[in-house]
Amino acid sequence: MTGLVAIGSFAAGMLGALTGLGGGMIIVPMLTLVFGVDIRYAIGASLISVIATSSGAAAAYVREGYTNIRIGMFLEVATTFGALAGAYIAGLISTSAIAVIFSLVLAYSAFRSLRPREEHSTDGPPDKWATRLRMDGTYPTPEGMQSYTVHNVPTGFSLMFVAGILSGLLGIGSGAVKVLAMDQAMRLPFKVSTTTSNFMIGVTAAASAGIYLHRGYIDPVLAFPVMLGVLAGALTGARVLAGAKVPALRAVFTVVIVFLAIEMAYKGLRGGI
């Protein structure tokens, strides 16, 4: 079983990187639906893999100068509080309820990934919080350093709290909600929001991973093939990203995600998870 889990995790990590959805969205359904793993073990293993891929990718992005460490640090207050709350909630509600919530988030993420992201105007007066917290920054473009201003900080902060709860409850990176907060609300440039969101995912996942570890949800023998598989898959995915037919792949992947969402909701409601 370890070999099959490793291969499946490799595929999940690669798909997660290619589509930008992250490996966690696929790992939990794969482990529960295909391998029949208890969802608590699946979430524990997924959290671990999320930390690995986020930190690995962030190492590269940070050095390229896209990541805004101040924005990331400030919003991490919201995501870590949320992650702790999510991890507590996970211990209170039934595994069936977790499965149903997971399927809803899965469906929402598939829906978001199909819609093209719009680059919002970053002009206009910045939010007073953004100024006070010195969030405005610059990022490298082919035409040189481009400056940007940050908007709607309170809205972004609130959405990040929700992203943290989902991360702690479901063992995922909550990329879709983070992008909602940073693209739509705070109107950050793509490169900045993508890399800063990724930068935050590791800290958010680490906040709930501690609690999962104490609860015994992290099984070493299950987690090691998942972690190493997803990490290798994500690194491979990032490498082949340039040459891949991303739109076609994304459409196929979305169908798979919707199918997984229906399956998880069905099993959750029937009490099969």
Added chain:
Amino acid sequence: MSDPLWRTGRWSDEHVELFVGNLLRWGVILAAAVTAIGGATFLFLHGAAIADYRVFHGQPDALTSVSEVARNAYTLRPEAIIQLGLLLLIATPIARVALSLLAFAKQHDRTYIVVTTIVLGLLLYSLIGVGV
């Protein structure tokens, strides 16, 4: 903040980004290496022993706290080595936050010292804090 030394010195934002990047990279590499060694040892000793994850039964105490994992890693039990690797992985973003705190302290950036301390406190509470 007005002291130009902090802008041109070792703790400029660009240097912090470089440190943070290196810390994350080596943290992940180290954690993955330890986990892989533990995993390979486990497979070597137990082969395709099929564990049952359908039924949730938690983990023995030896594998659920920082101090116990560290103590058991000395015994070289493969599960304990894997868990040590996973613990190093969880510690990597925490170390990153600690490094950020040091950087903001060097820059005398009070607001972000407070912000970073809150995040670091929450992370340490989760990892080491009271039994949940």
